[in-house]
Amino acid sequence: MSVIALFSATYCGAEAIAARLVAETGRTLYTDDDLVARAATLSGLPTEQLQRCFALEPSVFNPFTRERERCLAWLKLALAERCRDTDWVLHGFSSHLLPPSIDHVLHVCLIADAAHRIAAAGGDKKGMRAKALRRIEAEDRLRAAWVRSIKGEDDPWAASLYDMVVPTHTLDGDRAVALITKGLAAEAVQPTDPSRRAAADFLKAARIETGLAAMGHAVGVSVAGGAVALHIDRPVLMRERLEAELKEALATMNIQEPITFTVAPTANGGDAYRRYDADRPSKVLLVDDEREFVQTLSERLGMRDIGSAVAFDGESALEMVAREAPEVMLLDLQMPGIDGMEVLKRVKATHPEIEVVILTGHGTDSHRQECLRLGAFAYLEKPVDIEVLSDTLKQANERMRRNLENK
Template identity: 45%
Template sequence: MPVITVFSGSYCNEKQIVQEIASRTGYRKLTDEDIVAEASRLSGIPENKIVRVFSDKVSVFNRLTRERERSLAYLRMALATYLAEDALIIGGFAGQLIPTDISHVLRICLIADMTFRVATAEKELKISSSEANKIVHRDDVQFAAWVHMLHGVYDPWSPSLYDICLPTDKTSLEDIAMTIEQTIANPVFKLAGPSRSAVDDFMIAANVEIALVKKGHDVTVEVKDGLVTLTINKHVLRLSRLEEELKEIALTVPGATAVETKVGPGYYQTDVYRRQDFDVPSKILLVDDEKKYVQTLSKRLMMRELDSAVVYDGESALNLVNQEDEPDVMILDLRMPGIDGIEVLRRVKETHPAIEVIVLTSQGSEADKKTCMELGAFAFLSKSVDIEELSKTIKAAKEKIHQTRTETKSG
């Protein structure tokens, strides 16, 4: 029996349509919430972090943590696990992750005219037409970003992505369900040998992605009949050495019979491939209004394999923390316009005490140092401090974080 995926514009009556299809076919319904929960169970990554991948907003720390790539890999693994079954209806974003060579999947798009969607949102949410219009347009931006990331297509409703596109404002619920019911009766959507093999390859690819990202690597993974192809899209100085390491990791995955590597178009751009070292603090945030100084500091730390993100004022730092995009270690200037460093420190330690804050200032007094240490700063340093000493302090903060997390888990 086939699998049905449903990707729908917001306020296009998706829930009612999926329910009607399920009632007629007896197929099991799966939502994004179900697949995220399974990915969380498999990975140990909190659900609220995995679900972020569906958003068009990427964490400022993602290039340091590879959290988005890890979440995507575990979502694919969760999907592959479910696809071991058939007779499924998968609604939402996650269904877009299923490769096109899995041929027993009927891909459906539900969409409606903007006026219909806005009117539906206005009625359901009991809001004004202008507010409803903003919500629907915001949703479409998110849908477009998701589809473009996966398929390179800017139009999330492009017919090239689906087997059937159905206008829910012009077609009755019964007619939509009947069309789908008739379509899945076509033998082309039967779970046959090639499609089953493609599901197996999908699972192997997910496991290879996970194995690689755990070692700090970021490459594109494709699998066909057990042959793993790894595409390197960033320039690397010792390509052959990287290829050997990637192959060695991929071949540890069950089902990977052989591995080949190649370079993609991005390899010839200016970006440089860097393996992420997860033994150092993965999320360091530099907060300083002196742009030239903090950008130079970030580069000097990178040379010591301490990569970081940068913001230029206290408000931006607090916004990151409050949006659950918090760092592990914060390097904080004391004197900044607007919200100063002492107030940032106070608020951070009140709401997120696990963040280790290193105050780095050129204007701090002994009284400032006393205040900061009482508020919970990990260290209070002068901007004239040697870069090696700062690096050691950051690593000491990392060690404290690691020890605290270990004690929490064991407790």
């Protein structure tokens, strides 16, 4: 039996078609939620963190944490485990994680024209068209970003990505299901020894990738023809040392196959490759209305392996706290709008686990006492020695992690 992999637009009847395919073919349905649940069990990571892989944009801290890449590794492992069977229907974003080398997969895209989707979203009701259209456009942007990140294709509905594209506005449910089940009989999607080996290679690659991820390495892995290929998507400063480190890590996993490396050229720009270290501050939010100062500070901290993002006012800082979950905050007191003292109060009320370090050039002894009373980890004054600041942020990060472990 072949696997059916469905990717769909919203408001085109995809859920009903998937349910009918399951009923008529006797297969089981596997969705993104199922994949996330299994990946959470395998990795111990929170489901919310894994689900963020499907978000429009990765976390602003991702350049340091490589959270998205490491979560994707666990999602691929959960999917690769499932690929040992062939009697299932996969529906969702995760259909694009299946490698093209697994031939016994019928890739189907379900889509409908704008008029059909707007009506299905309630846009045919008075005054609801614009709202329905905005909702559809937002969902389409989400799918486009996902397909671009996984396949490098700007058009999520491009025919080249699928074995068939099914327009559900011209085909009712009966005909859509009939067309898909007919496609299952095609010789090109029948299981063969090579396609089964490709599924086994996918599983082995996923196990290696998650093993490296558990050691802090965000490295793409592929297995084919009895060889392991590691793909490093960033420039490497000391390549020989990194390759030796990765080979040593593979040896601990009892990987005996030949290993090849591909590394992104330096000309591609971007940050250099670094291993993620959970003990190193990598989610520090810098909040200061002096833009040049805080941007320069972020760069200087990055040179000391401290990952940070910046906000230029209290309102933006609070939005980022709600959205990005920083672990440590470096906070100025005097800012227009919501000042630093008020930000400190609100952060400690809603996210007490975040350690807050005050860095101000206009503080007083009463300010110091009040900040410490409200729960600030430390109170520093500008100008501050960069090494003192770095050490303080590391100590704040250590306390945050100890507190989480003791919960």
